[in-house]
Amino acid sequence: MDSRTITRADLAEAVYEEVGLSRNESSELVETVIEEISDALITGGNVKISSFGSFSVKEKGERIGRNPKTGVEVPISPRKVLVFRASHVLKDRINGKA
Amino acid sequence: MTKSELIQRLAEQNPHLYLRDIEKIVETIFEEITAAMVRGDRVELRGFGAFSVKHREARTGRNPRTGETVHVEAKRLPFFKTGKGLRERLNGEG
Secondary structure (H helix, E strand, C coil): CCCCEECHHHHHHHHHHHHCCCHHHHHHHHHHHHHHHHHHHHCCCCEEECCCEEEEEEEECCEEEECCCCCCEEEECCEEEEEEEECHHHHHHHCCCC | CEHHHHHHHHHHHCCCCCHHHHHHHHHHHHHHHHHHHHHCCEEEECCCEEEEEEEECCEEEECCCCCCEEEECCEEEEEEEECHHHHHHHCCCC
16 A cells, blocks of 8 residues: 655645635644644643543653663663553544444 | 643634634544544654554464463554654653
8 A cells, every 4th residue: 555644734734624724824723733732741741632542641760771782781861751542443443443 | 631621722822713613623633643544644743743553463362361362353553653852842852
């Protein structure tokens, strides 16, 4: 299957076609949605989008890693990672069940 | 934050728009991302992250409780990889 990559521009185009705002405003709104979700995650919240999935931030503790090339041990500092959990609705649709 | 809270925030920032249009904007965005993944396409939102679909082959699994073997069908799984910009901002480096 030929697969392509969807970007902000495609999302803005869909908003433009569905909602009937200007192209400019459509792309600004797509940006605002992404920015709002990012801000909520950065300020420590989780983001739950029903029938799509949820984003949550997990704190990882410090651990000892190893440079695979040199074998030298290096501490990996504690950090935050973002975890996405797809909803059942999304999983089912991707598997052609809904 | 839930989808309805997201809609509320957008409404506050865009008092010139109808609430039903804002709802439609949010629905359209997630519907487009979903439809892309259904087609097997990748969705790349620079600075935020990328959605893609991973394939899992059919396999013979085992019920860990009973030890019984079960057939697990091939399936496709949605996958998200956090973008560099967001990962750095989460860790206060952005």
